[in-house]
Amino acid sequence: MRLLAYSFILLLSQSASSQTKGGLFTENEIPLERELEFLNQRKFADGTLPELWEKFVQSRTQNLLKSTIVPLANWQSLGPDGLDSLTGTISCHAFNPANPQIMLVGSIAGGLWKTYNGGDSWQVLTDDLPSLRISAVAIDPSDTNHIIIGTGFYYNSSTTLPGIGLLESFDGGSIWTPNTFTYPYVSSVAVSRIIWDKRNPMNVYLAASNGLWVSRDNGKSWTLKMTGLFSDLDIIHKSPNILYACKHSTGIYKSIDSAETWIPLTGSLPTTSLHRITFTACDSFPDFMLCSIVDPVNYSLKGLYKSSNAGSSWTAMSGVPAYLCVSTVCQGWYVNQLGISPVDTNIILLGGHQFWVTSNGGKTWIHKDYYTTPPTGPHDGVTYVDQFDFGFDPISPSTVYAFNDGGIFKSINNGAYWQKKNKGLITALVYQISSCASDTTKIISASQDLGLHYLDNSSGNLNWKIWLAGDGTEVAYDPNNSNVVYGDAPYGTHKKNTNVGSGSISTVNFNSGIVGTNSIALHFVLTHHPTLSNVLYTANDSRIFKTTNATTWTTAATIPSIKSIEISKHTPTTIYAGSFMYSNISVYNFYISIDDGKTWNPTASSPGWRVTDIESDPNNYGTVFATRNSAFPGDPHVYKSTDNGNTWTPIATGLPDVSTNAITVNPYNSNIIYTATDLGIYISEDAGLSWNEYNDNIPPYYITDMHYHKLDSTLRIATMGRGVWKTKSIYTNVVDIKENKNDKFNHVKIFPNPANANVTISIEGEINEVIEVRILNSMGQEVKNIFKGKKSQQKYSFKWDGTNEVNAKVAIGTYFISVRIGDYKKSYKLIYTN
Template sequence: MKKLYFLAIAAIVALTVVFFPQNEKSAEPRNGALEALQFLSDLQTYPSGKIPEQAQYAAWQQARRMPVSAENFRNTDPWESMGPHNRGGRMLSTTFNPLNPQTLYAGSASGGLWRSYTAGEGALAWERVVTGFPVLGVSCIAFPPNDSMTIFIGTGEVYNHLAAGTGAAYRSTRGSVGIGILRSLDGGQTWEKSLDFSMDQEEGIWDIVVAPSDPQVVYAATTNGVFKSTDGGDSWDWVLDVPMATDLVVYPTDADKVLVACGNFESPGYGLYRTGNGGQFWHKVISNGLPSTYRGKGQLGMAPSNPDIVYASFGDGFTTAEGASWLCRSTDFGQTWQLRNTTDYSKWQGWFAHDVAVDPQNPDKIVVIGIDVWTSSDGGLTLTQTSVGGTGFSNPPPQGPDGVINYVHSDVHDVNWHPTEPDVLFVCSDGGIHRSDDGGFTFASRNGGLQTVQFYNGFSTSPNNPQFCLGGLQDNNTIVWNGDLTWTRIGGGDGSWTAIHPDDDNTFFISSQYLNVRRTTNGGNNFTSMVIPGNSPTAFIAPYVISPANGDVMYAGTALVARTANGGDNWVASNGGNALDGNPVLSMDASWQDDGVVYVATAPYNGNRGHVFRTDNNGVTWPNITGDLPDRFPMDIAVHPLDDRIAFVAFSGYGTGHVYRTEDAGYTWEDISEGLPDVPTNAVIVDPLYPSNIYVGNDIGVFASVDNGATWINYSEGLTDAVMVFDLKISADRKLRIASHGSGAFQRDLLEVVWTSANEIDAEAWQLNVWPNPAKAGGTLNVSFQNPSPGKVGLRISDASGRTVYQQAATPFAEGNQELNLTLPDLPKGIYTLSLETEKGTFGQRIAVF
């Protein structure tokens, strides 16, 4: 056996970016999950193809040491949840507390560990478990049989690993990085490392089993093989080095008898392995009842009532075409096998989403999952599809249901029978958690409070209405927020970029993968598809923007940039119909003052680095302004609202600066990321009222600078453990909003300067609110405040020199909430101060005019 002290995989591979296919639409179902995970993998590892040792963990440790407040700025309340609480994102596992099955634990793909004390029942059933570590993906959860205080969790969502080899382009298919196995000895209150993978965070854990006959013996199926502990997780031995171990079962009365499934994407040595001596020797199982070759993964299910009976599920598909599935059964704990069924239940997700579980009392009664849920009462000889996927209800209540009586979101990852209640089982899918009370024939969602949806870039918030925003999700369409914790689904597929008309909230745009854009002009009641000219390659999550200066002008990117001047009715290719550099456009932003000024950035592709371009003539020409920017994925661009010569670019990857600023339209760039954690950075935004205030979102949280990037603070208070922040927006009422990949949406007050004048009173007590902010010159401005007692109130707007540019004389106002609506004069763009002048003093707020 090989004693584990640290793991280091030194494989060097050539990076092949694979998430930019041709524009032509496929008639077959496309494997969006594969493309989405490859997209994330490439963002993290380009150009080396590998995550540096301890990179994410070291960055998280650095973030914990950073200051959390800025001098001369008000301390703000922590981040508050925006939901959604009525729909879940991709969930990987569930496990019952062995002594109280009403307590249910669940692992998400990139939103951490969750717990429910009501077995998922209710509108607020779930809470996130704080581990004190940067835990994102939780693939498995395990307890000793009679111990509710000891908990093991496996971290990371890794379907392929560099050391495994593939013989194909799928060099690394990963959702979120892991740090190994964590253990709690006090029921989840505190956690510690058990099996430490933080040196090589490309590793992942897929299964943990505590031996029923000896709780000191623990086995773990990992991307690097099988590990075993004989001291309850204090130390581990590496007992099988076949890569991509995905599932294992341990004989209940003999901790030395283990059966494990290894392999994914045809990794070396894939197949079933069996040991009878605790891992000292392993025998690869060869049987006519097993598939001779397959390209996906294997999953195992042991019959609790007769542990000699074991089922194995194998998948083959991982492209746009359907593959094959094999359901096999053994009656001698894996020595010999019989092929029971070849119904293709896993289809194109043979590498990703399928499993089998056996009824606790009846070894012939099984549930098989893949794209959908299937049941059998004769040991798998016949399989009946019992669930339907597709589209659920548009606005389900948090307590469910979220679809018809047998609805389960497609791509089902885990199935778990209740230990004491007959016919009760739970399944995990890309749409959260569902419960069945009749053995898998009907289902109801159990997603109340399970905030795990995965937003992509391209989140939008209305510049006029603080309670309207929308964003695209992994495999969960586009969803709309209207002010509460429930969100409404619109659109289909993987939701992608969105955009809201700057002057009309009823007109907005949604999209799905590869720039399939649709427009509504009636608040979402009807949508029209846009016909946008483009060239291959196109990014999986492809960008488009509406010009804030002119809501009829839009830009959209494939390998070239298309432009419309009539709200999307007609599009033309810019740049003379030529691609910018042959690479796919990945990010863009438009000037707030001039609808002809746009910045775009392309992603690396086929060995060619990405670039940044700017047009100031409506796309007639696009000068390359890349300069000395780093060779990484340019994830986001932010144009300063008051000066389009100033722009920011955020970069993914490791080992370089992550945020760059230009003040001369791209002629020169300055790295302003010194002091920021070195992790993939996905979003950047500048506060228009305080132009020196910059916010960035990365794979572990939110960070802010109040001195133009010279120093940074950790602005993540209220976010648990680590949160993958994919986009940042500022709302009409000056809330900073984040769209995260795995933890839903949050909002928090922006940093505001502390007022110091002796005659200025506490604005917070008056609850002054101004929107939209920034505001258009000549446009409408709304002002609300809470008047503590009857009295006269006046209003004044002053420019930076103190000169009054607008004034309303003091008039009587009653006690309570008051609202004013005024039309701004045609002011020059800039920062102004709006002041309320009351009988008790004066207080105010900055506003930006563009």
């Protein structure tokens, strides 16, 4: 089980120093603090980041080329399918030009999603891709199967969360390939906005952190028109030769010749001391427009300005609410959005840390988000906080959507009353999970923005509820009492709940006795004893703490920079701890206590810098595993010790060279080990000597936490962006693997190969198990599902005619035929030449 929760899945291009005030973060910058912590966990010693897309393609292809018989996972999503009807952050949207009931939305960490019914239900389109931080999406008005998504996030001139540029699909979202606008992480490129010219779809416009770009060939190639960091872009659809672009810290630019040339707008707009700038214009009255400018000093509103003459002159609006702030906490660097009704310039939406709406042009404003006190019910009629995007239905303009940290909200009366539209939209960014030892249906979790929550699935309805709002970081279940749970809020605020799930939640803080400094910032480690109630460990910058009554803490050891703690599952009086400093790759240690935490000593050696998780073997005393993020590319990420940490052996063959975040051992068979990476789950059947991908039916996302539940033999994981999942282990209550899995695949034949026409897949023998045959491309994306089912026959014969799911001919190249027989699968390389 992972012991230290990670931050929001974002990557930054710089160090923390230029973004702190006096060396300390302000409360305004908590989101930035989360992101920097994530960066520090992953960057190499030279400050660069692993190229996740490159590693994904490399790892997926290598796993397919192995043609190894591997166990088949059967991952099932446990949600949360709405945490009190909320979900993870949604950042952008695009209406289908032919039918606005069909809409695409991008998640900040959970992929691209599609609705056919205005948000009543959702399906995901990108589960064959790694987590890409989708920031923009656009649909080709001449071919709605043609979609472009932008990746990465921009915050300010020195903080960019790099993506890989643009990805493109020509079949409605089944297969995705990189567009020509492609960049490595080291380039620190983030996309802000993509706009298609509805009248001339050959013209596509792109705002990004590396400039303002134009395509004249439907997105095939791109030309740079202006340099700099661009936060927003808008087009006047009635006159699509007119565009407006917002350049960070500089101002607004206008083009009247389809983005060939640009001129700066002044007209009483401020020209100095500017930060994030947002712009919008009214579709029906395009001369009316608004812009919102953030003050760089404290990220509050510098001014909301309006123009009634297409930007020739501007007036500062008065009486504007402080929508970028809550009290003195301002986050205009993070969120700053505007909306104008496409048919009524009096209806204006303001979205930042708060949400406000006016129906009379700004004479009066109404506050409509979770910071208000609703008149009836819990948050009835209001939207969530931190707005990232607005969208007015182009056919029914009184219908508007808000996209924010709580997911998607819909109003049919211009923002006066909001309804949640998150059913089936599973995008929660979960840091950590813990399961009830005596009841397999009960799980608790901690997530970004949505706090601490619990699942009581005894009725089978996957009903998740929040028991502490805000940000959650760590959780732990009492091993003997299904009603008692623990959780942390940011900065190590420890919480205890004594009747979770009862409907009457009793939560108390217990921080007494914790002393010393904490630059660990948002996250403290929290580890519960595997068998004893009320016994927990935590740590800060200078000490390890222990409680035996879940009320007060005492210092267990004066050891600095502890990031992970494991209590031996075999002998709980033995405890392991790993320490390191982000700022110095030479400072790290591994510690052990063999007397129940009374005395601690460093072991003779350590698994290395940045240990992310420690896991003990429940069947063999002294055997312990550690995952880590290496300082240099190619260094191993998983280590094993059989002598209580005194010597370590790398066991990483077959793992991708990316962050490895957690590890767990099958309690019924210690040869079976699972590890969690930034590219999903991997399994070893030989005690770590070799590893294979274990991502069937689950996206290869950032896996932040995992554990094995003995009662139902399930592996359970937390993801940043796709919630909580579980799979049944095929190794249950046995110590050895009795089945000869090779016999299953001895009679699989594929011919001809290479092929230029039909390909035959033949399977012979008495097989009374489920068989599945799929065609995959080199990135593991499904091209076509040939068969899935179970038949009582001696021979199976299937044909593939070289077409995809929409019966279009595939391109010449390398493909893989994935054959599943029962609980195992094997891939076969195929060269297709036609």
